[in-house]
Amino acid sequence: MSWKGILAAITIAFFGLIAVMIWNTARMPSTRIDAELPDEEIEKRVSSIDGTEVATHLAEAVRFRTISSDTQLPNKAESFPAFHDWLESTYPDAHAVMERERVNELSLLYRWPGRSDCKPIGFISHLDVVPVEEESIEDWTHPPFAGAVADGYVWGRGSVDTKSNLVMTMEAVERLADDGFTPSCDVYLLFGHDEETGGSEGAGAMSRILTEQGIHFDWVLDESGGGSIHTDGSSKWAQITLSQRGYVTFELTATGVGGHSAVPLRPNAILGLSRALMRLSNSSMPGGLEGLALEMVKARVQRRSYLERLLVANTWITKPVVEWIIESMPGGAAILRTTHSPTVIEGGKKDNVLPKTARALVNFRVHPRDDIEFVRRWVRETIDDDSIKVSVYQERAFEAPPATDSSAPQVTRFKEVIGAVYGPIDPLIPGFGLAASDARHYAPIADALLKFEPVVIREGDALNPHDTNERLPIDSLARGVVFYQRLIERQE
Numbered sequence: 434m435s436w437k438g439i440l441a442a443i444t445i446a447f448f449g450l451i452a453v454m455i456w457n458t459a460r461m462p463s464t465r466i467d468a469e470l471p472d473e474e475i476e477k478r479v480s481s482i483d484g485t486e487v488a489t490h491l492a493e494a495v496r497f498r499t500i501s502s503d504t505q506l507p508n509k510a511e512s513f514p515a516f517h518d519w520l521e522s523t524y525p526d527a528h529a530v531m532e533r534e535r536v537n538e539l540s541l542l543y544r545w546p547g548r549s550d551c552k553p554i555g556f557i558s559h560l561d562v563v564p565v566e567e568e569s570i571e572d573w574t575h576p577p578f579a580g581a582v583a584d585g586y587v588w589g590r591g592s593v594d595t596k597s598n599l600v601m602t603m604e605a606v607e608r609l610a611d612d613g614f615t616p617s618c619d620v621y622l623l624f625g626h627d628e629e630t631g632g633s634e635g636a637g638a639m640s641r642i643l644t645e646q647g648i649h650f651d652w653v654l655d656e657s658g659g660g661s662i663h664t665d666g667s668s669k670w671a672q673i674t675l676s677q678r679g680y681v682t683f684e685l686t687a688t689g690v691g692g693h694s695a696v697p698l699r700p701n702a703i704l705g706l707s708r709a710l711m712r713l714s715n716s717s718m719p720g721g722l723e724g725l726a727l728e729m730v731k732a733r734v735q736r737r738s739y740l741e742r743l744l745v746a747n748t749w750i751t752k753p754v755v756e757w758i759i760e761s762m763p764g765g766a767a768i769l770r771t772t773h774s775p776t777v778i779e780g781g782k783k784d785n786v787l788p789k790t791a792r793a794l795v796n797f798r799v800h801p802r803d804d805i806e807f808v809r810r811w812v813r814e815t816i817d818d819d820s821i822k823v824s825v826y827q828e829r830a831f832e833a834p835p836a837t838d839s840s841a842p843q844v845t846r847f848k849e850v851i852g853a854v855y856g857p858i859d860p861l862i863p864g865f866g867l868a869a870s871d872a873r874h875y876a877p878i879a880d881a882l883l884k885f886e887p888v889v890i891r892e893g894d895a896l897n898p899h900d901t902n903e904r905l906p907i908d909s910l911a912r913g914v915v916f917y918q919r920l921i922e923r924q925e
């Protein structure tokens with residue numbers, strides 16, 4: 434072939450490639466929810482709910498200092514029983530139709546018996562909140578446990594994470610019970626007391642009880658970490674989170690020859706440990722953009738520039754570039770692979786004494802594609818030093834639960850309810866979750882784990898869960914209650 438011929442072939446191939454990429458971008462599947470607005474019945478219901486009254490209830494709930502770390506201290510958990518009593522007196526109709534069991538004294542397991550024995554559904558929430566740092570109290574516009582209602586928000590620790598969901602769920606049950614409604618299948622409310630410290634005494638114990646009873650959920654719904662619907666004023670987009678990561682911390686212990694530092698001896702524990710940590714920090718676990726993470730990225734770019742859509746629509750050829758871009762974004766690596774960071778280091782007590790041992794803790798957040806045993810083998814191989822002991826630190830280690838399939842029937846029904854209550858959503862993002870929550874405890878007894886919060890975040894608004902000035906927009910509450918009502922009514 435002549436040079437001209439080669440050049441022509443390259444040109445045709447180049448433009449052919451561009452045409453294919455443009456074609457793929459145009460054909461990118463949309464995850465939009467097309468809903469017709471307004472659904473009159475829904476709108477009537479929303480306007481019949483007094484959002485200020487729900488806000489007052491949420492504010493009252495915030496005033497109970499149900500700090501999770503306090504439950505581990507003797508005689509420090511009075512706020513939990515007081516909160517239980519408040520729920521009972523504030524929601525009498527809900528308590529009349531539901532059975533309630535206290536689990537490990539502080540958690541609440543409710544069952545609302547349905548008309549038939551079809552698969553139950555579960556609403557997960559938690560009664561506990563994270564502590565407020567003493568130094569930050571002055572930075573709060575309203576004191577963290579005052580339960581202030583001001584400027585369109587309910588302020589305080591727990592107003593978002595997650596007494597908001599707890600109160601909205603209760604309001605929904607209260608109203609349905611008051612109307613004489615009975616669900617078709619059993620409905621469970623699963624309110625743990627120690628979600629913020631791992632959830633094993635609360636959700637873990639409740640899951641064990643339900644397992645013994647042979648209960649298996651069609652789906653369970655949990656918090657998403659603070660508001661799932663976003664709006665710029667004219668349009669809305671939202672995320673339903675379908676996975677979460679596992680958790681394990683490895684303790685690395687290096688042993689050396691102790692003695693006086695005037696006579697340096699080898700091996701040196703601190704040097705051995707440092708070498709191991711450097712090897713880990715210079716390595717990444719295997720990974721890549723695939724599965725739910727890829728679906729999430731594809732949905733997210735629907736509101737982004739054409740170039741970004743072009744890149745993501747053509748990962749068959751652009752994958753390394755897309756992965757490189759994601760890797761360089763804050764938190765981006767987390768959707769690609771199991772990530773790790775050293776969090777604690779110890780060794781040596783005196784400047785002239787060689788320590789016999791040095792230890793470090795390295796925390797891993799396990800991607801759903803991996804398991805803890807695989808991570809342990811990777812750590813051993815990467816450190817490549819038999820003198821370093823590697824063990825799982827403490828009991829708090831758990832596998833990532835399997836991700837829920839974004840095309841599962843539970844997700845489809847859930848989308849219908851979102852559309853009915855919130856109108857068109859573009860896009861609805863199938864989310865890859867970074868943080869763990871109580872939902873993982875129910876993974877063995879639920880067909881689908883869903884994480885979503887019916888709270889609308891306006892552009893520039895900050896809800897600040899776990900942070901200073903945590904606050905929930907009041908205008909989310911009435912519609913949020915209707916959302917939960919609708920889920921209960923449409924459980925099959």
Ligand SMILES: [Zn+2]
Binds near residue numbers: 594628
């Ligand atoms: Zn939470």
